[in-house]
Amino acid sequence: xxxxxxxxxxxxxxxxxxxxxxxxxxxxxxxxxxxxxxxxxxxxxxxxxxxxxxxxxxxxxxxxxxxxxxxxxxxxxxxxxxxxxxxxxxxxxxxxxxxxxxxxxxxxxxxxxxxxxxxxxxxxxxxxxxxxxxxxxxxxxxxxxxx
Numbered sequence: 001x002x003x004x005x006x007x008x009x010x011x012x013x014x015x016x017x018x019x020x021x022x023x024x025x026x027x028x029x030x031x032x033x034x035x036x037x038x039x040x041x042x043x044x045x046x047x048x049x050x051x052x053x054x055x056x057x058x059x060x061x062x063x064x065x066x067x068x069x070x071x072x073x074x075x076x077x078x079x080x081x082x083x084x085x086x087x088x089x090x091x092x093x094x095x096x097x098x099x100x101x102x103x104x105x106x107x108x109x110x111x112x113x114x115x116x117x118x119x120x121x122x123x124x125x126x127x128x129x130x131x132x133x134x135x136x137x138x139x140x141x142x143x144x145x146x147x
Contacts, residue, residue: 001049001059004068005041007034007088021092022071023060024048026125034088041092043139049094051132065089104131 003021010016017037019029021044029044031037052059063071069089076083111119123133 001062001094002091003045003049003062003094004065005038005045005090005092006068006072006083007037007041007090009084009086009088011084019044020072020075021045021048022068022075023063038090038092041090042095044136045092046095047132047136051129055129062091065091109134 003023006020006022008018008020010018015033017031017034019031019037019041021027021041024045027044027048029037029040031040049059072087072089073083119133120130123130
């Protein structure tokens, strides 16, 4: 399934991009450059879509690129900012779900209450479950170690 991504370049000349999906509030990512932003967009989209499916949440119909642009510009205006010049709109594919033998495994993790509260607040803000946020954060951290 394809969803349009908004790739908003940072205006500081760093080459970084923020990634959002107008159809899926809370599905966000970023990359140090356009190539990495697109890879991270696919990872975030895949996790978000399949988390929604796993939880039984209905998926919205994907917007056209024009509709996504209008939604993204509207959300930016509501947030009191504008999208940078050079913002791109690109369809991104949610990859196939993992094989059944690769289904999630329950683990016990010990965190200080203050950290757990921050994790839960971020998960709520970005529309993730606690597990999904921790998985995305771990994947992002590990990927940055490899880069």
